[in-house]
Amino acid sequence: MTDTHAAIRVSEIFGPTIQGEGVLIGLPTVFIRTGGCDYRCSWCDSLHAVDNQFRSEWEMMPINAVWQTVVTLSGGRPVMVSLSGGNPAIQPFRALIERGHREGYRFALETQGSVARDWFADLDVLVLSPKPPSSEMRTDWAALEACVDAAQEKPQIVLKLVVFDESDYVYAKGAAERFPRLPVYLQPGNHTPPGPGNEDASVDMDGIMKRMEWLVEKVTGDRWFDARVLPQLHVLLWGNKRAV
Numbered sequence: 001m002t003d004t005h006a007a008i009r010v011s012e013i014f015g016p017t018i019q020g021e022g023v024l025i026g027l028p029t030v031f032i033r034t035g036g037c038d039y040r041c042s043w044c045d046s047l048h049a050v051d052n053q054f055r056s057e058w059e060m061m062p063i064n065a066v067w068q069t070v071v072t073l074s075g076g077r078p079v080m081v082s083l084s085g086g087n088p089a090i091q092p093f094r095a096l097i098e099r100g101h102r103e104g105y106r107f108a109l110e111t112q113g114s115v116a117r118d119w120f121a122d123l124d125v126l127v128l129s130p131k132p133p134s135s136e137m138r139t140d141w142a143a144l145e146a147c148v149d150a151a152q153e154k155p156q157i158v159l160k161l162v163v164f165d166e167s168d169y170v171y172a173k174g175a176a177e178r179f180p181r182l183p184v185y186l187q188p189g190n191h192t193p194p195g196p197g198n199e200d201a202s203v204d205m206d207g208i209m210k211r212m213e214w215l216v217e218k219v220t221g222d223r224w225f226d227a228r229v230l231p232q233l234h235v236l237l238w239g240n241k242r243a244v
């Protein structure tokens with residue numbers, strides 16, 4: 001069933017900018033960032049879409065209004081739309097995806113993989129980013145597998161793993177071994193400043209670059225030749241600034 005009366009809890013809609021991460025890096029993209037998350041990662045870089053203290057900034061938007069915003073931002077030209085958050089899987093996106101597809105838009109979704117939806121099969125790209133030990137979250141592997149199953153091999157599915165340290169790297173290797181058919185993107189963690197609302201704080205660029213170099217040494221040393229190591233390009237360009 002497609003519920004065209006459904007509303008999406010939106011934190012921000014922005015773009016077009018470039019996708020800064022993973023398999024679609026560099027591609028012009030409009031982002032819909034939903035409000036609310038079932039996780040609380042210790043290093044989440046989007047707390048303004050997670051922490052309840054920002055709830056007053058979130059808006060319940062009817063599908064039509066969300067879609068109109070995307071059309072306005074893209075000048076009516078079909079573009080990649082990234083559904084992120086928060087956890088976008090807890091929002092009712094089926095009708096928006098259907099609407100956008102009719103007009104030639106494509107949809108990627110970023111989720112930690114804790115909640116599976118049957119409409120994942122309607123996506124073009126499903127980015128699963130299970131959380132390593134440094135996040136202080138525990139992975140429900142059955143839920144992650146349910147996300148892969150829900151997609152029914154229709155969208156492209158990739159694993160994007162954030163790595164801060166050795167135990168995160170070991171976790172990433174384990175996750176890749178559980179899903180041998182999924183391409184793997186490794187992304188160095190960005191130590192975001194404590195607390196939400198600190199997007200003007202400077203980025204620890206040296207730390208990010210050191211972790212990237214170390215990651216390259218790890219994957220090449222381990223002969224892990226189908227892993228890809230990529231930075232968050234938008235962080236290199238614009239730091240912790242919001243909505244870029």
Ligand SMILES: C[S@@+](CC[C@H](N)C(=O)[O-])C[C@H]1O[C@@H](n2cnc3c(N)ncnc32)[C@H](O)[C@@H]1O
Nearest residue numbers: 043044045046085086087110111112129189190
């Ligand atoms: C803010 S999350 C929103 C989507 C979903 N909740 C998730 O975590 O996949 C978007 C992406 O940013 C990554 N991310 C969040 N905080 C990060 C940080 N401090 N450093 C590097 N990547 C981070 C997540 O792993 C995820 O791939």
Ligand SMILES: Nc1nc2[nH]cc(C(=O)O)c2c(=O)[nH]1
Nearest residue numbers: 017018019020021084234244
């Ligand atoms: N440019 C840009 N690329 C991104 N890739 C993933 C993002 C996210 O926060 O989900 C993000 C974001 O916020 N901005």
Ligand code: SF4
Nearest residue numbers: 037039040041044086
């Ligand atoms: S799952 Fe994603 S949005 Fe939620 S707290 Fe973790 S990084 Fe942030």
Ligand SMILES: [Mg+2]
Nearest residue numbers: 045046084232
């Ligand atoms: Mg981000």
